[in-house]
Amino acid sequence: MLIGDVARRSGVSARMLRHYESLGLVRPMGRTEAGYREYSSEDIRRIFHIESLRSLGLSLSEVGRALDDPDFKPAELVDDLIRQTRERIARETELLTRLRRIDAAEPADWEDVLKVVALLQALGSESVGRRQRGALSSAVEVPVPVEALVEAALSETDPNVAGALRWALARSGDDGLALLAEGIGSPVAEVRKRAVQSVAEIPGGKATAVLQDALNNSDIVVRRCAALALGTRGVADAIPTLIDMIVEDTNDADAADALSALASDPALAEQIATRLVDCLAHSTIGSSARRRLTEALAGIPGITTSRALADLSHDEDRAVALTATYILGLRNAR
Template sequence: MRIGEVARRSGVSARMLRHYERLGLLVPAARTASGYRDYTETDLVHLTQIEGLRALGMTLAQVAEALDSEAAGPEALIADLAEQTRARIERDTALLARLTTLTSVSPGNWDAALAAVRLARGLESPIAGERQRAALELGASPQGAPAAQLIDALLAEESTNAAGALRWALVQSGSGAEVLREALRDPDPTRRARALAAAAQFPGDVATELILPLLDDPIAVIRQDAALAAGARSAGAAVPVLLGLVVSGPRDVEAAEALAEIARDRHAEREILIAIEAALGDPVASGAARGRLTQALGEFDPRATAPLLTALAADQDRAVALTARYLLQRGT
């Protein structure tokens, strides 16, 4: 079954399912020849186990350990989890004591104020791990750090893990996506792409409004990232770029999934399928592009795609015809 069906049956979003796959927690049993995820009933059972362990309060790393067939028994895992929880409580208690001291001092007490500054200065460490820890502590602290400082650090951050921590800290700062407006206009495409990744972490219409202009960005990869981010928010404006991604590849699978999500959330299935049909009929479309477009139809409601697939089942391109017949058979 495709990722959309798994999402509907399990209640776990397609985005989270892809995240689980990246972590190695839930890797589909197979993929189609065109790269689409193909889940089995066994994968669904595995997904239920993952969600059950997460409901107990386990981190994803602990969930992975618990599901490892070679890992220690549940009693050892629970004991380890309890020990980690005690250690975290000790760290949080120490942090709370420092913050309580900071909030109780007079405005002129520089010693306490400088303690907070030292934490923020950790963002300037030459060691990526220290920058990541500083960002996580700032995000967890009610005092936090000025959004401008977090954005400056984020736009310059090259480490994947530290950048992820900075994005999280920025969301936790409570400043809102609006603080990224100028960064999303940065003339440097690398910095602009980092700002886009941060904006995608914010919920709500403001973040969507900030992302949409990047659908016209001069840099192709930024346009693609913006389309996928907007598609995850069911923004219909992303449809043309997403359709172009299906035609051109290599991110056609992600784009097809985003198109299907837009179709479901905005009741735009008919309009999107008309656009796909038009792309299939484009006389300059390559065989590979038409094959990807046909594969993308597998993400939509079989009842809606049946007429188009029936026509494609007699297509002169054998690969397109075979794919259409397979999807028709699967949908019955």
């Protein structure tokens, strides 16, 4: 079979077939009477083998070794090809993500494109200062796609940069909530914490709904952060978690402040007071926890609280009695 026929049937150009021959990959030994190359069926089979190996990413020199070296073992080369392919996919995926984010920013001209690229690079910089400047700029200068902000916020370890990123996300409104909700469900504890902290700073009913869902999260850190945020938003579902935080001496002052904010609603004030009193009466609660619960009553108005404090002023635990007496004195002085 002549080279033109082989090219048509194999899909390999005549030029490439000649290149294969120059490299010694294919050596058609036959010649026609006119002196043209004539490929045998074995030559054609070898061409298909070459193309099959090339489709796996092998170089032509590697193809030659694979076909001609009897001691050649493919396992190591295949492993190397897998590694190279994964690296290439990672690079291409990163590029695709960057392009999508630039497209989402809806740049009007190339100057806008360059600004977005610069901000994206800043957010991924190893420099803490540069990341912080990028986060602040994204909120007030060039709008960066919220996906990039969420990704940066969920991976940021520096507290100052993290705060700037949360501020930028809060200014973006509800756009990042779906991605942050996914972050709350992450298998990585730090990511879950950063996600719920970010949601806590986003105003509005949609963010509140995400925080309410977070109250049922298996991660106690997530539940506590959500409860603190919900307390300031007037959501009664946060009350049990906030009281538990006071008992467990975990951000107890913040939890008491959140209960006090909730207690601005008279109906909730009575509910909170009743729960605190019930907790104080529980036999398993230790002395320090009872004192903290008594202190928490200071921010809860209403008759239930006043009666409880009057009773607690005679408590067997001197620390509790003194705390209750002091709070009663403050209330009576108003």
